[in-house]
Amino acid sequence: MAKEIRDILSSFYEVIKGNDKYLRFVFITGVSKFSKTSVFSGMNSPDDISIDDDYATICGYTPDELETNFKEEIVNLAKKTKMGYDEVLNQIK
Numbered sequence: 001m002a003k004e005i006r007d008i009l010s011s012f013y014e015v016i017k018g019n020d021k022y023l024r025f026v027f028i029t030g031v032s033k034f035s036k037t038s039v040f041s042g043m044n045s046p047d048d049i050s051i052d053d054d055y056a057t058i059c060g061y062t063p064d065e066l067e068t069n070f071k072e073e074i075v076n077l078a079k080k081t082k083m084g085y086d087e088v089l090n091q092i093k
Helices: 002-018 063-081 085-092
Strands: none
Touching: 063 085
16 A cells, blocks of 8 residues: 555656646645655655744644644653653653
8 A cells, every 4th residue: 555655646746846847836745754755756855844943834733733632642652751741742842
């Protein structure tokens, strides 16, 4: 299944690369963990802006969103790492 998904993504990025002269800015979410893989071989390596301060308001999660959407996971990670909840939350931030 992973190979099939990788092939689909590679085809998608090849289309983007082929239309490069028509594109000024392309914003694709959910790919930062794949940015160093062969998935992008058909396209120039993208810039990962997920931790860039200039884009902080459009990428990532706000502190409130972390606690609202990921509280259970943060609690579990705190238990697993024997850290306090606030300490884990600060590490994530």
